[in-house]
Amino acid sequence: MALDSSESNTSSSSTVIDTYYWVQNREVPTDLPTHWPASVTPSQALGYLLARHVPAARLPEGLTLVREAAGWLPPIGIQSADLGMHRATVRSWMYAARDHARLLGPPPGLAELLAVLGDGVLRTAARAQTALEAAGADELANPRILADFASWCDADVAFEVLPPALRRTVKAEFVVPDAATLTRARRIVTTVIRRYGLSTVNTVLSRLAEEGIQIDAGNDAQALRDLLGTGGYSAWLWPRRDISTPLTTAMTRLGALGIRIPVQQIPVAVARSSQKRWPRIPGEWPPPVDAIRAWVNAREDWRLTGNDEVEPIRPLPEMHPHDRLILDILAGSQMHWTDLHQALKDAGLTSPTAGAAIYKSPLLRRHGRNGYFLVGEQDPARPVGRPTTDDESPVRSVRSERDALQRKDSGGFVSTERQADT
Numbered sequence: 001m002a003l004d005s006s007e008s009n010t011s012s013s014s015t016v017i018d019t020y021y022w023v024q025n026r027e028v029p030t031d032l033p034t035h036w037p038a039s040v041t042p043s044q045a046l047g048y049l050l051a052r053h054v055p056a057a058r059l060p061e062g063l064t065l066v067r068e069a070a071g072w073l074p075p076i077g078i079q080s081a082d083l084g085m086h087r088a089t090v091r092s093w094m095y096a097a098r099d100h101a102r103l104l105g106p107p108p109g110l111a112e113l114l115a116v117l118g119d120g121v122l123r124t125a126a127r128a129q130t131a132l133e134a135a136g137a138d139e140l141a142n143p144r145i146l147a148d149f150a151s152w153c154d155a156d157v158a159f160e161v162l163p164p165a166l167r168r169t170v171k172a173e174f175v176v177p178d179a180a181t182l183t184r185a186r187r188i189v190t191t192v193i194r195r196y197g198l199s200t201v202n203t204v205l206s207r208l209a210e211e212g213i214q215i216d217a218g219n220d221a222q223a224l225r226d227l228l229g230t231g232g233y234s235a236w237l238w239p240r241r242d243i244s245t246p247l248t249t250a251m252t253r254l255g256a257l258g259i260r261i262p263v264q265q266i267p268v269a270v271a272r273s274s275q276k277r278w279p280r281i282p283g284e285w286p287p288p289v290d291a292i293r294a295w296v297n298a299r300e301d302w303r304l305t306g307n308d309e310v311e312p313i314r315p316l317p318e319m320h321p322h323d324r325l326i327l328d329i330l331a332g333s334q335m336h337w338t339d340l341h342q343a344l345k346d347a348g349l350t351s352p353t354a355g356a357a358i359y360k361s362p363l364l365r366r367h368g369r370n371g372y373f374l375v376g377e378q379d380p381a382r383p384v385g386r387p388t389t390d391d392e393s394p395v396r397s398v399r400s401e402r403d404a405l406q407r408k409d410s411g412g413f414v415s416t417e418r419q420a421d422t
Contacts, residue, residue, distance in 0.1 A: 032100055036107045043138035045107035046149050053096040058085070065090045066097070072145045101152035110155055113137050113146060118158030120177050122185060123216040124223040125161075128175035131216075144172045174227055185213045186229045190239065193230065195278070196285050197247025197270065198238035198295060203284060204228065233294040246274040247287060247295065250362040254375065255301065255312035256319035257327075257363070261376045263308050266292045269362035269375055322357040325349070326364065327374065336371040 032052075036045055047063075054062035067073045069090050116135050117128055125143060132141040140146040144161045151157060162174045162182065176182045185208055192207050193199045201224065205215060217224035225232050231240040242248060250273035254261060261269075267286035271277075278285050287295075296302045296310050303311055319327075322344075329335070329343045337358065344354035358364065364372045 032103065034103060036104055040107055041136075041138070042107050042110045042113055042149070043140050045110075046139060046145075049097050049101055049104075050093075053093045053100065062090070062093065066094050069094045070148065072142065072148070098152045101149070102154055104153065106150070106153040106155040110150060110153065113140060114150055114155060114157060114159075117143060117146075117175050118177075120181075121214045121216050122177070122182060122227060123175045124218070124220065124227055125172040125175060126220065126223065127216045127218050128172075130218070142172070143175045181213065182227075184211075185215075188213070189228045189230060189237070193237055193239055194243065194245050196274075196287060197245035198232075198236050198287060198291055200284060201232075201235050201237060204237055231298065233298055236291050236294050238295060246270050249273045251302065252317050253320050253323055253362050256317050256323065257376065258312060258314075258316050259376050260305060260307075260309040260311045263289050263292055263296075263304070263310055265365065265375050266310065268365065272360060272364065273362045275360075320361075322349075322353075323361055323363050326357065326361055330372070330374050332374070332377065334371045334373045340372055 037048060040048065050063050050066050051059070054066060064073065069087075113132060113135055116131050116137075117123070123131070128143045129141050132143065132146065137146065140149060143159075147157050147159070147161050158177065159175055160178050161172045162176060162179065174182065188208060188211055189204050192204055201221075208215060215224070215227065217227055221232075221234065225237065225240075228237070229240060230237045232238055238247070239245065247270050250266070250270040253273070254266075254269060267289065270292075271286040280286070292310070293304060296304050301313050303313055305311055325344060325347045326340075329340065329347070335343070340358060341351075341354050344357055345351055349357065358372070363375050365375055365377075366372050
């Protein structure tokens, strides 16, 4: 029997009101299944859940739209308007699936997948996905999808996917036990690399292991640096921001000279700039030449020349007052500690300040008991009777070399002999 017009309108209005009320309050109809199908895997359970709440007439495009609405897929070409639907309709399907998942609870095998990432290890998203794929997670190998689906099912999730994404459209970067653990790990790493200015990856990972923090970044060095919040290159890590370290302090004061300095002379200059005389650690302190080269190559205010020298890029930093006095006093000569100390006192420094200036200036080099001379200059101590070869340049003072560099054209430079402190 056909309904009359008024009865039809009333029925239609009632359906709209009931649908609106259900969408707004997200009440789960009582006729929905309350148990997962037998022998269903977690990934199959997710597909079953979504298909259960997308009308058959909207399949399979509707499933893609629901995944996009949940933030599990990037924006795609198919729009809900193309299928004659409003976006709110697609979201209502997603809300219905979510509320139904809460009624069903965690499907079989979901707890095992959550345990893969719930072991307390800090991972990059790529390594987390690799671990889940090895466990047969299929679609749930995406850690953000796994976390979202588990929360729909009211399951306990012992990890966080960072950065947090309120709209679920931000790409996952890290999978960690919690944000506080990642902050703690980064604080430990910062403490380690600030001591010298840089450190090796192995040293940092060993220090984290001592604190009970495990890292899994695979063989992706850049992903590891992103996870730890550092800069670096190859096997070396250093602070991402310009903060005060023995390395940055030494290089800033050396940069004020405006001259090319042999790389082999930098490690000792860095060690002299440290507020504390740390014990020698082979391969780490003083920083090896390879580490200096890596650090310089990553900088915009320094460059590495073809003669294995470092050269500052203008504009130059302001010279330290004590370095200016030392530069004026030595001026290409060599002085014993007592004479240099007295000269600094004559220039107006107190005796303790003059001693500290000699002790911590990266501009000074020393050859045994023969006294101090300036960085960038040839070691004045030579064996008696040693012949001078054609490839050895004459000794030049730092001041004269700086003046020559200011006047030189792009190709004119007389290199100095590169000999490390003994």
